[in-house]
Amino acid sequence: MESNALRANCLSFSELLGQAVALISPTMTAALIIPVMFSNTANMSWLAYLLGTVMLLFVALNLNQFARRSAGVGSMYAYVSRGLGLTAGGIAGWCLVWAYLGIAMAGMTGFAVFAGKLAEMVGLSASPVVFFVICGAAAWYCAWKNVQLSAVLMLVLEGVSMLLIVGLCTLVLSQHHFAIDARQFSLSDTPLSSMGLGVVVAIFSLVGFECATAFGTEAKNPLKSIPRAVIWSLIVSGVFFVFVTYAMVDGFNGYSMTLDKIDAPLNVLAELAHVKFLQVPLSLGAMFTFFSLALSCINAGARVIFAMGRHGLFHASTAGSHSTNETPHVAISVMAAIAFIVPTVLTLLHNEPLDIFNWVGTLAAFGFLVPYFLITIAAPVYLARIGQLRRRDMGYCVAALLLLLIPAVGSVYPVPPAPVIYFPYLFVAYLLAGVVWIVSFHRRVPAARARIREEFAAMHEGYPLSSNPPLTEI
Template sequence: MSHTQLRSNCLSFVELLAQGIALISPTMTAALIIPVMYGNTGEWSWLSYVLGTVMLLFVALNLNQFAKRSTSSGSMYSYICRGLGLTSGGIGGWSLIWAYLGISMAGITGFSIFAGKLLDMVGLSVPSVVLFAICGGVAFYLAYRNVQLSAMLMLVLEGVSMLLILVLSVIVLAEHHFVVDTAQFTVSKLPWSNVGLGVVVAIFSLVGFECATAFGDEAQNPLRNIPRAVIWSLIISGAFFVFVTYAMIIGTRGYHEPLDQIDAPLNVMAQMAHVGLLQIPLSVGAMVSFFALCLSCINAGSRVIFAMGRHGIFHGAIAGTHHKNATPHVAVAIMAVIAFAVPTVLVLCHQAALDIFNWAGTMAAFGFLVPYVLITLSAPFYLLRLGELRGRDWFLCACSLLLLLIPAVGSVYPIPPAPIKYFPYAYLAYLAAGALWVGSFHKRKPHVSISIREDLERMHAQFQLGEQ
């Protein structure tokens, strides 16, 4: 007997929030991305995170027009289908799969980097491929076994890691007697020409905040908890980035290398603040945080694949769920295998794990931007069909689209060095292939398109009735 139902009503608001924060991975930004930000905007790096958070809040408000009215597994895909049609929805889902795969690869490579640092401390050396297999294998098992267990584990792992970084940041500020660092507020030092680049980095640090929408079939009280999880994962992560960036600039000032050239800024902060004992737990925290990132992406990406498989866009076997665990085990396996295989091939081709991490994160960012644009465009058309469109909804849509132009343009101009300058073309080729596949699918099987629309309307009516 074929099973196609996920475990319903099993994820609380806190567990949905954990999925979103784990995918954003604040620890990843603190451990590796803030130095990149500093290279662009220097002392004013905290401002870029403020601007990036505000920009994505506009996207989140458009997204929540759907999330508070209806929900299902792989919701971003379903939302775009409701607003702009099945072909646009399929393209958005196709792009999300690219995004979640890229971030899961970043999680695996980030795990190997910090696991390697810890092993070096005790004189051991383990090949990166083995560390990839450990991270990917355990993440697969947990995602296959129980989504609730996965969520709780991610909550603990990322929560402990963030707490350690916050403690270190407070220690750093205490070392400086909590005096306001006026250098970070001196207008003459604001690099106006690079603020756009800084916002690009900030937005790419925050992508994934929409993760909770992928768990519509499994959430408790989804029309209330999913919108809250979307907003709060963004606010909590954005506030964390602003505070830690401010503290890190203070904590590394005076070091023999500038912040943008430091490859382990948290360890340097600990040294400079005379709490070197924190270096090991900080590295452990970073390692498990990258594992949580990989796990969160496998969970979220598999729900998008599952939803598209249920609609026939992918092979029907992908729409199956485990008879006992009620997880999309085939989709989970696909995500885990690809997330392990790609960085493994690159390492065997003599590429460094840190380079693979940077490439995977950059490539994934393109995959998020297209669904963000599509969901923003979808919102007013969806509300128009419901007869609930207001002037301020058009305003939210317009503001969001204008703000999304900043990371879209900043990703390709000024032209980055090779191989990064080729990444947009690789993504566009992938997107074009997906558009051709999805478009031809709906033309070849118009009867399936009708059943998909009926399925989407049935789910919408079901949740509307449940709220009344």
């Protein structure tokens, strides 16, 4: 049996924070992305993460103009619709589905990478597809069963993993007597163009902070807890990145290989710090955090599909919720199935999981940038419409737009090698298909516009019309 409502008032601030931090996945960055950052910015990598965090805080300030005033399911799909209209909102939701699917795939491939490493430690081997099955099935079940269970599980898994990494990095710094590493405060060896590329990596490491807004119907005290979760997920992750990057660069000083040439930096760092016994728990932590990443994306993406399905932009079945679990089980199943199928097919075509991880993560980044631009523009338009626009709000908008140009340009220039060079065209094709579909839908079903506007208007005080039946035109 199905209903049309999600479980209300069940997620606390800490659980929303856990969802957002799990989607940002600080452990993923420490395990796989910091070496990429070092290849661009070398000893100044910590500064690139600091700048990236500050940049996205401006985007978060614009996002929170909506989050403080309204709450409902659908994340930036609903917010952009209220600021720029239903077509722009539909495009934002369309892109978020792409983004969350890509990062869910990255979670599955990362899970397979570290599960494979753990298997090798005990002399076993298995196809990555086996690990995709385990990760995908477990993530689907948790998301299908209970959103609160998912949130608590992600909070615990990511929290434990981050504590392990912070402990290792603190040990490394203590063995260096907490001496200041002067090399990491000299800009002379890092050209400005390289710092720009580093900021691109930093911003892509931090995307996903907005996912707490997808749980407006299920959050406790959403007008306060959601904006706080958005800001604090960025601050917690940004501080973690700055600290861990600084410690890792310091820890690899004088090592036979540079940091950018190492594919398992945490394990090597544990060996250098003479705590090799930590390699197993660190790998376990990384494996579980990639599971949390996949689970968080399936949860967040399913809420966007659920909201758009209610309005007729996806099949009406996606707007159903489980009568007992009160989760968007059809949308969850769609997200989990696609997130499993794509990396499985690519693996069967003889691609390595780490390559697939890099490809799907890069593709997902395009999906985040479009909604970030749209929400930044939507915020002052919305505030002006309700008579609450201030000069500093325009400042937040201009600053965020200018700063977002850095990752937008940096993702396509300098021209990347194949196959990454073709990724922007693939995303543009997906985007254009979405624009055509959304515009044609609203032309074919003009009555839908009034109904959708009515539901969004009811969100203004944080009480969405969750009892309304979904539209069923498709």
